[in-house]
Structures are given as structure tokens and as C-alpha cells.
Amino acid sequence: MKGCKTLSQLLNVLYGAVGGLRGALAKCEGESVTLYVRDNERSRFKSIGGFGVIDVPKSLACSRYVALFTKTPEDIVCPQFWELKWALGCPYSCSYCYLQGTLYGKKHFRMKNPSELKKELEKLFTWADKIGVTLLLNAGELSDSLAVPHATKELLEVLREVLQNHPHHRILMVTKAGLPQTHRFIKSAKGLEEFLIVSYSVNAHSVAKAFEIAPPPSERLKAAREVRESGFTVRLRLDPVIPVESWRTEYGKLIEEIFASGVEPERITIGTLRGLAKTLKYSKDKRWIVYLKSGEKTGWGLKLQPEIREENYIYIIEKLKEGGYKGSVSLCKETRSMWQRLVSRNLLEDPGTPGVWEKVACNCKL
Numbered sequence: 001m002k003g004c005k006t007l008s009q010l011l012n013v014l015y016g017a018v019g020g021l022r023g024a025l026a027k028c029e030g031e032s033v034t035l036y037v038r039d040n041e042r043s044r045f046k047s048i049g050g051f052g053v054i055d056v057p058k059s060l061a062c063s064r065y066v067a068l069f070t071k072t073p074e075d076i077v078c079p080q081f082w083e084l085k086w087a088l089g090c091p092y093s094c095s096y097c098y099l100q101g102t103l104y105g106k107k108h109f110r111m112k113n114p115s116e117l118k119k120e121l122e123k124l125f126t127w128a129d130k131i132g133v134t135l136l137l138n139a140g141e142l143s144d145s146l147a148v149p150h151a152t153k154e155l156l157e158v159l160r161e162v163l164q165n166h167p168h169h170r171i172l173m174v175t176k177a178g179l180p181q182t183h184r185f186i187k188s189a190k191g192l193e194e195f196l197i198v199s200y201s202v203n204a205h206s207v208a209k210a211f212e213i214a215p216p217p218s219e220r221l222k223a224a225r226e227v228r229e230s231g232f233t234v235r236l237r238l239d240p241v242i243p244v245e246s247w248r249t250e251y252g253k254l255i256e257e258i259f260a261s262g263v264e265p266e267r268i269t270i271g272t273l274r275g276l277a278k279t280l281k282y283s284k285d286k287r288w289i290v291y292l293k294s295g296e297k298t299g300w301g302l303k304l305q306p307e308i309r310e311e312n313y314i315y316i317i318e319k320l321k322e323g324g325y326k327g328s329v330s331l332c333k334e335t336r337s338m339w340q341r342l343v344s345r346n347l348l349e350d351p352g353t354p355g356v357w358e359k360v361a362c363n364c365k366l
Contacts, residue, residue: 030058031057031058032055032056032057032058032061033055033056033058033061033062033068033070034053034054034055034056034070035053035054035055035056035061035068035070035080035133036051036052036053036079036080036356036358037051037052037053037054037133038050038051038358038365038366039051040134040366041133041134041135041136041366042132042133042134050352050358050359051353051356051358054131054133056068056127057127059123060123060124060127063120063124064085064112064116064120065084065085065086065112065116065117065120065121066082066083066084066085066120066121066124066137067082067083067085068080068081068082068083069081069082069083069141072299072300072333072355073298073299073300074299074354074355075298075299075335075336075337076298076299076300076333076334076335076336077331077333077334077335077336077339077351077357077360078300078332078333078357078362079356079357079358079360079362079364079365081136081138081141081364081365082135082136082137082138083137083138083141083142084137084138084139084141084171085112085141085142086111086112086117086139086143086155086158087109087110087111087112087142087143087148087151087155088103088109088110088112088142088143089103089106089107089108089109089110089142089143090107090109090143090144090147091108091109091144091147091148092144092147092176092212092213092214093107093212093213093214094176094211094212094213094214095210095211095212095283095284095285095286095287095288096211096240096242096273096275096279096283096288097279097283098276098279099142099143100278100279100282100283100284101276101277101278101279101280101281101282101283102142102278103142104278104282105282109143109147109148109151111148111151111154111155114154114155114157114158117155117158118158118161118162121158121159121162122162122165122166125162125165125166125169126166128166128168128169129166129168134168134169134170134366135169135170136169136170136171136172136197136364136365136366137169137170137171137172138172138174138364139155139171139172139173139174140172140173140174140175140199141174141364144174144175144176144177145172145173145174145175145177145198146173146175146177146181146182146185146198147175147176147177147181149180149181149184149185149188152181152184152185152188153184153188156185156188156189156192159171159192159195159196160191160192163192163195167195169195170195170196170197170366171195171196171197172196172197172199172363172364173185173196173197173198173199174199174201174237174363175198175199175200175201175220176200176201176212176214176215176220177200177215177220177223178214178215178216178219178220178223179215179219179222179223179226181215181223182223182226182227183226185198185227186226186227186230189232193230193231193232194231196232196233197232197233197234197235197266198224198227198232198233198234198235199234199235199236199237199269199363200220200221200223200224200227200234200235200236200237200263201220201236201237201239202217202220202221202236202237202238202254202258203217203238203239203240203241203242203254204217204241204242204244204247204250204251204253204254205217205218205250205253205254206244206250207242207244207250210244210287211242211285211287211288217254217257218257221257221258221261221263222261224236224261224263224265225261225262225263228262228263228264233266234263234264234265234266235265235266235267235268235269235363236258236263236265236267236268236269237268237269237270237271237332237363238251238254238268238269238270238271238316239269239270239271239272239332240271240272240273240274241270241271241272241273241312241316242272242273242288242291243273243291243304243308243312247312248315251312251315251316251319252315252319255316255319255320255323256323259323259324259325265327266327266328267327267328267329267330267361267362267363268320268325268327268328268329268330269329269330269331269332269362269363270313270316270317270329270330270331270332271331271332271333271334272303272304272308272309272312272313272334273288273291273292273303273304274292274298274300274301274302274303274304274333275289275292275301275302276300276301276302277301279301280301280302291304292304296309296335298335300333303335306335306337306338309334309338310338310341310342313331313338313342313347314342314345314347317329317342317347317348318347321347328361329347329348330348330360330361330362330363331348331362332362332363336351336354339351
């Protein structure tokens with residue numbers, strides 16, 4: 001990006017250099033949508049090579065309340081996942097947040113109709129039970145799952161009614177919530193422990209201080225521990241890694257804090273800074289964009305330079321291994337070529353069949 005002297009000049013160059021997510025937000029076409037089902041997600045049909053293929057009726061895969069995300073670009077490793085679109089927006093304010101682009105700048109929180117949500121879930125789970133498929137629905141893709149306690153309580157009331165009739169399915173709650181919100185969640189979710197997976201997003205303290213208006217990472221880790229001690233499965237997201245000055249020291253301290261916290265996450269998913277065209281356009285605080293200068297253009301927007309990302313991943317994964325972490329480690333929305341670099345170093349397992357990625361144990365999968 002030679003010759004860019006100001007942030008606005010840099011933004012103009014970056015926005016011109018990266019397109020939107022190719023096809024990722026395209027509307028469903030045809031009468032059905034193809035779903036790849038892993039062995040641990042099926043009960044009554046045969047699979048070949050670790051996964052099976054079934055057709056999901058368009059009315060179930062593309063509704064206003066539930067959607068099967070299937071349009072990941074070819075160069076990106078990201079398995080299909082189900083979005084539970086119970087609400088839109090987030091009260092937290094992270095400079096890099098993709099919701100700014102997804103929602104065209106209208107990031108304020110609003111909950112959808114609980115009664116309609118219940119009807120859609122009943123339809124989906126009834127279909128899934130009939131064909132023998134277990135689903136995990138991500139309730140944190142378009143909103144924070146715990147940040148607005150009264151809304152979370154309404155969601156949990158719906159889930160309690162639906163899941164008692166469809167006990168094989170699971171819900172993923174993704175959050176940056178602190179202790180007050182988490183305490184209310186634990187109280188409201190009592191009795192749903194086996195049905196909910198709670199994933200906390202954390203980051204290095206300097207990154208959180210500079211780019212996140214949300215509870216501090218140390219508080220999130222305390223909250224995550226309390227959730228685990230209350231009987232829920234807990235996961236962590238280290239995302240987005242931003243190569244600030246002394247990033248090794250910063251992320252090294254974060255990993256030490258994770259081990260000391262007693263969270264014991266089932267799995268950890270790591271992602272590095274990335275910017276889709278709409279995120280770059282609608283982001284209000286654009287200071288984070290300077291890190292994408294001379295970055296790599298991918299199907300999932302503009303990323304940090306490959307050498308920097310590889311260095312970030314190697315350091316963090318090795319630190320986790322050195323600390324004795326035995327759970328699954330994965331990358332979020334990363335290129336296949338980057339996966340291959342880390343597989344060659346024995347830091348990750350091969351992700352599997354292109355487009356299916358049946359071997360990826362990431363945040364959004366069972």
C-alpha cells in the first residue's frame with residue numbers, strides 16, 4: 001500500500017482491493033440445500049469417508065430464524081454451520097466487529113419474535129429427528145448470546161420448551177459477557193446444562209483495551225470458569241489476534257491466564273484480524289485497519305500478511321501445547337494454504353475434504 005500517508009487513504013486502497021464475501025451471503029437457490037453430516041451428527045444413515053450427504057428443505061435451511069450457512073468461499077476452511085437468528089446486533093462495541101457490515105451500520109440490539117422462533121425450531125428439530133440428525137445451532141453469530149440478560153432469558157424459555165421434546169440437539173452460546181450477565185445466565189439456564197455449549201471470546205489485554213468496549217478478558221475468563229463449574233461445556237475463542245507491539249508477550253500472558261483461570265475449555269478456536277469490504281466501510285473506529293496494510297486478499301476479505309498470521313498461530317499453538325492443553329485447537333475462517341503450513345509443522349490436523357472440512361473441530365461444530 002505504498003504511498004498511503006493517512007488512514008483515509010489507506011482505507012480507500014483497502015476497500016478497493018478487497019471485495020465482499022463472494023457468495024457467502026447469497027440467498028438460497030433451488031428447493032433444497034445440501035448438508036454434510038459428520039459421523040457424530042448422525043444416527044440413522046450411512047456415511048462415506050466420515051460424512052454423509054442429505055438435502056435440507058429450503059424452508060428449513062433459509063428461514064428468518066434459522067439458516068444453514070453453506071456459502072463459504074472455496075479457499076477458506078470453514079465447515080457448514082447453523083445460525084440461530086434469534087436476535088440481531090450487540091450492545092458491546094468492538095472496533096473490528098463484522099456485524100457493523102453485516103447489519104449495514106445498524107448494530108443496536110433487537111430481539112425477534114419468541115413465538116415465531118419457537119415455531120421454526122419445532123419444525124427444524126422435528127425434521128432432524130425424523131431423519132436422524134443431531135444439530136448444533138449457533139446463537140452467537142448475529143448477536144452476543146448473553147450480553148442482554150432479559151433477552152437471553154426469553155431465548156432460554158423458548159429453548160427449554162422446545163428441547164424437552166427434541167433432546168438430541170444443542171445450542172451454542174457465544175459471548176464476551178462479564179460476571180453480572182453470566183450470573184443471570186446461569187440462573188436462567190438452570191436445567192439446560194446438557195443442551196448448551198458456552199463459548200467465551202477473549203483477547204490480549206492491550207488489544208481489548210484499544211479495540212473492545214466490553215468486559216475485560218480477565219472477567220470473561222472468571223465468568224467462563226463459573227459457567228463450567230455450573231455444569232456447562234465451555235469453549236474459548238482467541239479472535240481476532242492482532243499483532244500489536246510486543247504481541248508475543250501480550251498473547252503469552254493471555255495463555256498463562258487461561259491456564260491459571262481454571263476454565264478448562266473443551267476446545268479453543270483461533271482467528272486473526274480480517275476485514276470484509278462492508279466491515280471496512282461501516283466500521284466507525286477504523287484504527288484497526290492499519291494492521292491490514294499489505295495484507296492478503298482472500299475469499300473472506302482482507303487478512304494480515306500470511307507470514308504474520310503463520311507466526312501468530314505457531315506461537316499461540318505452541319504455547320498452548322507447552323502448557324499441556326489437550327483439547328481441540330482449530331482456526332477460524334482461515335485459508336487452506338495456511339492450514340497446510342501448520343499441518344506440515346504438526347501443529348494442526350488435516351482439515352479434511354475441501355468444502356466439507358469434516359475433520360475440523362472448531363467452535364461452531366459438535
